[in-house]
Amino acid sequence: MPELPEVETVRRGLQPAMEGARIVRVETRRPDLRFPFPERFAERLEGRRIISLGRRAKYLTAHIEDAPVLICHLGMSGSFRVETDDQALLPGDFHHERPKAAAHDHVVFHLEPSKGEPTRIIFNDPRRFGFMLFAENGAEHPMLAGLGVEPTGNALDGKLLAELFRDRRSPLKAALLDQRLIAGLGNIYVSEALWRAGLSPLRIAGTIAKPGKKAAEASERLASSIRSVIADAIEAGGSSLRDYVHADGSLGYFQHSFSVYDCEGEPCRTPGCKGHIERIVQSGRSTFYCPRCQR
Numbered sequence: 001m002p003e004l005p006e007v008e009t010v011r012r013g014l015q016p017a018m019e020g021a022r023i024v025r026v027e028t029r030r031p032d033l034r035f036p037f038p039e040r041f042a043e044r045l046e047g048r049r050i051i052s053l054g055r056r057a058k059y060l061t062a063h064i065e066d067a068p069v070l071i072c073h074l075g076m077s078g079s080f081r082v083e084t085d086d087q088a089l090l091p092g093d094f095h096h097e098r099p100k101a102a103a104h105d106h107v108v109f110h111l112e113p114s115k116g117e118p119t120r121i122i123f124n125d126p127r128r129f130g131f132m133l134f135a136e137n138g139a140e141h142p143m144l145a146g147l148g149v150e151p152t153g154n155a156l157d158g159k160l161l162a163e164l165f166r167d168r169r170s171p172l173k174a175a176l177l178d179q180r181l182i183a184g185l186g187n188i189y190v191s192e193a194l195w196r197a198g199l200s201p202l203r204i205a206g207t208i209a210k211p212g213k214k215a216a217e218a219s220e221r222l223a224s225s226i227r228s229v230i231a232d233a234i235e236a237g238g239s240s241l242r243d244y245v246h247a248d249g250s251l252g253y254f255q256h257s258f259s260v261y262d263c264e265g266e267p268c269r270t271p272g273c274k275g276h277i278e279r280i281v282q283s284g285r286s287t288f289y290c291p292r293c294q295r
Contacts, residue, residue, distance in 0.1 A: 034132065085117060
């Protein structure tokens with residue numbers, strides 16, 4: 001499933017085509033995706049201008065004049081592409097073949113931009129785990145309520161991590177994946193951040209909240225690693241796992257920089273470490289780490 005960097009990359013890819021454009025027509029080619037479309041979905045969007053595109057955790061948000069906030073989730077295989085009458089914007093080298101079957105083009109937004117020719121934004125989702133819902137009357141949708149701090153800014157520091165994890169007995173990786181604490185972190189980038197911080201995914205989360213210099217250093221190191229791995233992944237365009245593609249059809253390449261994720265058996269890249277990456281299963285999900293240098 002796409003993680004925060006993938007969703008942010010999609011947002012940035014859609015932004016030039018969508019922000020400021022007027023929604024002329026909306027096609028829904030089936031009654032539902034993961035959930036049924038909201039009542040009068042197309043009618044409530046047509047004729048209105050898109051003010052801005054945002055992101056909260058792994059959700060895309062579209063703020064539209066005189067309409068509810070549109071919330072989109074890519075699910076496991078959802079992707080957007082941008083088309084005009086002259087071309088479909090599909091540049092880039094493909095690491096995995098992207099879905100092309102028109103049968104999986106479930107939603108089409110016909111846009112009239114402030115400049116340039118008419119544009120179509122097409123949502124393709126073979127597995128239909130994605131969804132589009134409204135946050136009514138500007139209120140926060142239940143799916144967004146209760147989400148924790150975003151890991152992309154300086155608000156996430158060692159002091160905040162210590163407060164979030166104080167007295168928690170769960171493994172450190174499980175605590176990092178708790179969306180009520182930190183919003184948008186997923187399996188891939190948590191493994192990478194823990195390796196950068198030199199912390200074991202098996203370590204009890206509350207240990208980085210204990211009094212003393214060592215715990216404070218560990219919490220600050222982890223916060224810095226989370227921010228940096230997310231920033232690096234966004235800059236590289238996300239990870240090209242499974243069906244994920246950018247808005248222009250190209251794929252991300254951060255996976256070529258993975259240090260531990262899916263690197264089972266490979267030598268650890270930490271300078272001076274002679275360990276090897278191991279794979280374990282935590283809560284039914286693969287965890288990759290170096291037991292020699294991650295403590």
